[in-house]
Amino acid sequence: MKKRAVCVLSGGMDSTLCATLALKEGYEIIALHFDYSQRTQNRERQAFNDVCDALGISERVVLDVSFIATIGGSALTDSAIDVPKDGLGEAVPITYVPYRNGIFLSIAAALAEKSCASAIFLGAVEEDSSGYPDCRVEFIKAAQNAINSGIATDIKIEIKTPIIGLSKAEIVAKSIEVGSPVHLSWSCYDSEDEACGECDSCRLRLRGFELAKEVDKIAYKKR
Incomplete structure (x- = not known):
């Protein structure tokens, strides 16, 4: 039986590289995408589908988790809060979505358990994460322990974060090296037509x- 993995795929360059690496490791991928009423939701979903098409990933799950926007507290989900464009200043910027990766991993774990998948791929990046606390290695390890203590299957789930220690420059170089379709990815927080x-x-x-x-x-619009 081929090994299976759930890949949390936002459509951004980091998760796109993770999906590419998962395929190269021989995993059969279930691509999981979340709509949480983020500003660039439609463009991110387009990037998700474009990346899946390019990588030949047919098993896709798109979930509406718009309750995240109802919780609020982030410029990505609240149109009343401007997306900052004056540099990385504060330790935890207003673009941080409270406990987003925790929510995503919990749902990914349920899908992995149901699908008999032994891994979850997450494109968390610690160095270039803009200070997001749910991108830290410490958090990922704790989440993995919690998941495996709460599932009914004998299959242990590993949260794989193959790029967590890379810089953005290293991620770009790795994407080019392994043929990740980074040109189809979307990273902009604020715009859906042009970044x-x-x-x-x-x-x-x-x-x-x-x-x-x-x-x-x-x-x-501006480089």
Whole structure:
């Protein structure tokens, strides 16, 4: 029986690389995408489907978890809060969605248990995570322990974060090396037609491409 994995795939460059690496490890992928009423929800879902098409991933699950927006507290889900475009300043920026990865991993664990999957791939990045606490290695290990203590199957689930220790430049270089369809991914927090080029995520992405001496092929309003 082929080994299976749930891959949390937002459509961003990090999760796109994770999905590519999972396939190269020989996993049969169940791609899991979340709509949580984020500003660029439609564009992210398009990127998710484009990436899945490019990688030949047919098993896809898209879930509406818009209750996350109801909880609030993030510029990504609350239109009354401006997406910051003045640099990475505060320790935990307003673009942090409270406990988002914890929620995503809990749902991914349920899907993995039901699907007899032995792994969950998550594109968490500790160094370039903008200070998000749910991207830390410590949190991922704790989540894995909690998941395995609460499932009914004998199959132990491993949360795999193959790029958690990489910088954005290393992620870009690795994407090019392994043929990850990074040109189909979407990172902008604020815009769905062309990437704004000014939000934290756009600037981290552009800086990664610059340091890796590669060209980002997506369209930007401002580079």
